[in-house]
Amino acid sequence: MLKYYYDLMSQPSRALYIFLNKTKIPYEKCKIDLARGEHKSDEYSDIHPFQQVPAINDSGFKLFESVAIMRYLCHKYPDHVADDWYPKDIAKQAYVDQYLEWQHANTRFGCAMYFQHKWLIPRMTGSPAKQANVDKFQTTMENVLQHFENYWLKDSKFVAGQEISIADILAVCELYQPAMAGYNVFMDHPRLAAWHELVKLELNPELDEANVILNKIIAKQNMSKL
Amino acid sequence: MLKYYYDLMSQPSRALYIFLNKTKIPYEKCKIDLARGEHKSDEYSDIHPFQQVPAINDSGFKLFESVAIMRYLCHKYPDHVADDWYPKDIAKQAYVDQYLEWQHANTRFGCAMYFQHKWLIPRMTGSPAKQANVDKFQTTMENVLQHFENYWLKDSKFVAGQEISIADILAVCELYQPAMAGYNVFMDHPRLAAWHELVKLELNPELDEANVILNKIIAKQNMSKL
Known part of the structure; x- marks a missing residue:
């Protein structure tokens, strides 16, 4: 098992x-x-x-x-x-892999570091957030969001093609993380917002179920649920 | 082509x-x-x-x-x-993938950040290295090297098993990077040193050929070639 x-x-x-x-x-x-x-x-x-x-x-x-x-x-x-999640076709699979490799130092690093410096570290240390670090990682994260707008989602419905794949699941989970620190990445990013609606249609109810804890933390801050 | x-x-x-x-x-x-x-x-x-x-x-x-x-x-x-580079066997391939995913935020991040803060940034800015940053990333890198000693190379000849794979090629290239900043990761790490000898046997002469520029920079600092 x-x-x-x-x-x-x-x-x-x-x-x-x-x-x-x-x-x-x-x-x-x-x-x-x-x-x-x-x-x-x-x-x-x-x-x-x-x-x-x-x-x-x-x-x-x-x-x-x-x-x-x-x-x-x-x-x-x-x-x-189903094959779409990680296609056997060599070229389609390579596009999924391309995002999966890229995301480590970009989506994941940018969103996680912003979350940590804005929200987690102050709660763990009891000291206020260091604004210089928050600003630095906000810039890193914004750069990543621009890459979604101008490259990953420019000509395709999903991150690695016209069908949803494991790349989209990993992407949406990393992109939700800064919401706990009060930052909704879908605001002011129209392609990301449109993709988010498609991803919710494809991944719910499992997406909401996985985000139960995250949405409780967001609700405490009087922000709307993702 | x-x-x-x-x-x-x-x-x-x-x-x-x-x-x-x-x-x-x-x-x-x-x-x-x-x-x-x-x-x-x-x-x-x-x-x-x-x-x-x-x-x-x-x-x-x-x-x-x-x-x-x-x-x-x-x-x-x-x-x-040849199959060993990226085995078709599901479990063997998963072990190669496990290292390939891990290395982004560890081997690559640790070694590259040490190199950048100790060597590259001072040369690009004309200002001396910031010792606090160098020390911080040296600690990060040392932690990675301990993981090679205590996990990745503990029970196997190569990073992801008893045969060389693409994981070893990527690992050795990242582990060479700090040498340009005067840091030989194979010193004081016996399992890494033994692995390095095996990797040289498997990858030469191509490894030396790829490292021509790197070894010239190392030679300028009167260090021995890797």
Whole structure:
């Protein structure tokens, strides 16, 4: 049986949660509560040597890194995973891979660093956010959003083509993260906003389910749900 | 014909250069001189929208992101690429993918940031290196090197198993980058040093050829060649 270790506070955990539920791959939920430090236990180190989420244990085969896990699941469970998620066609797959490699130092880095400096670090340290850092990472993030407007979504409905793929699941989960810090990336970015509507149609109700905690935090700040 | 756009000053450019020459995939060398700003031309923007290296144009199919390009070449040119480089076996391939995803925020980020803050930024700005930044990224990099010692190379000859794969090519090229700033990552890391000897045996003479510029810079600092 496939065991899935995750915490919905983590954006790649949310992505994989959506993917597993959407494709109906049978799995066992193994929640790892980051706030309670459950990822730091010796037992969990045996699942993920670097004590992070998400990770899987598929009948003894252990794997971490969300994107590697998604590719593995696409190969391992072809009866559950429609071809569009990670196309077998060499060129189409390469376009999905191109985004998946690019996002690490861009979507993920930009959005996560903004969230951390604006929201997480002040809460963890009890000190106010350092505005210079917030401004720096807002610029990094804005640059990423411009790349969505001017390249990734310029001529296609989805990030890596005309069909939704695992690239879109990972993208939307990273792009939601700054919302907890009060930044809605879909405002003032018309192509991103149009893509977001398509993604919601394709990924709901699983997308909303994965975002339950995130939307509670957003609601506390009197912002509208994503 | 496959066109390869690269500059050997760039670590992923070196990795793909080694891979193309090692596998003898026929290609045309298209050098993009970063120091002369050739990546900023309108003509090159048509190849790589974000004006970086490396990139390819395979008879009209354009692709960037070195790891995505490597996967594409493995799929597209199976007669040239032995299975070990990117195994078809689902579990073996997942282990290669696991490293390839992990390395972005770890090997690549740690080594590149150390190099930039210790060596590149002082040379570009004319100001001395900021020691606090150098120290911070040295700690980040050392943490990565410990992960090689205690996890990636603990029970296997190569990064993702008992055979060399594209993961090792990308790893060695990122791990060489800090050498230009006077930091030899193989010192005091016995598993990394043993792995390095194996990698040199497997990848030479292509590895040395890709490192011609890097070794010239290292020689100027009276350090021994890697």
